[in-house]
Amino acid sequence: MRIITGTARGCRLKTPKGQDTRPTADRVKESLFNILGAMVSGRHVLDIFAGTGNLGLEALSRGAASAVFVDQATSSLIRENAIHTRLLSSAEIYGGDVFARLSQLSAAQRSFDLIFCDPPYHKGLWQRALRVFDTTDLLAHDGILVVEHGADETVLPPLSGLVCVENRRYGHTTQLSFFQWQSYREEDDA
Template sequence: MFSNRTAGVDMRIIAGEARGVRLRSVPGLEVRPTTDRIKESLFQIIGPWFDGGLVLDLFAGTGSLGLEALSRGAERAVFTDRSRASVETIRHNLKAAGMEGRAEVYRRDARAALRTLARRKKTFRYIFLDPPYKEAILPGVLQAIAENDLLEPEGIIVAEHGVDRELEPVYRRLVRVRNLVYGDTVIDLYTLLPENPTGGGNF
């Protein structure tokens, strides 16, 4: 979750058991948290409420997306980010929301994290991908998720990127089912195509 925008954005958990908890931003000018307006719209589409499930917040930044999912009923979340400041911020925000016991936090590069999760045979119902807009990393990450079967059969991937980039509609068995545009932000939603598909997605 990196860009050249300032990090001084007022963030909170919008709904659920930790509704209203204010989240700390990552110090400095690099982290670009998803705005509350976009986050609220997104969760109305993919939820808005969850019945358990494991969450991966891969470029976690402040942890805002994973925390929102936990607050809305996801069971557990794995947060990863390569920045020490981000990892410290995520831990602070988890404590503020009273959710430390439902999360794992790792300081790790995205591709290294995916390799580790694949070795651990982890699968996720919800995967949030909000990498630095300036880095063309999402295609490789989506490919790695597909190759390592990290998404549950009924799972959803949320891939956020700048409007100046475009993702492919299909990565192996991952198929894009929605394309959402919010100004200069685009969110693509992917699900897992059944091995013997009989119809389209529900989005």
């Protein structure tokens, strides 16, 4: 696994040993960042269930202003990867329970332009995270939430403000769903 482009282009990222992890494949990551394009530059990023920090570090390498990483088990690995890619100065890295950290970030009135949510598949975590984002202001009004989930995980939880604006499948294992605020979409369409 490596950073594809930007200031840290070609840097290889360390991966956890002996853990049941599923890092985002380079081809899926490349497709994701091709979709996002120039929307990454200058943005404030949140990367939850961050694993190696792959997505947030790629965003920083491509010009994102800052990134907050949250993962219960791999915060020290994310720090190593941020140091290796020379992106640590733009990163905040937290361990502990992801949902407790989301509650703290919300209470601190933090808001993010771009959120990556890549939890383990088939545990209901992406649906739970969607409900949190739907009921807080963590996603900026014009922000984009990208959720990576299993190709067979298609049931969305009830949402009152967020809408899925795009969905892409990658083989038989992975899909990316893109969410924005319905109110922003309506303004954009007007």
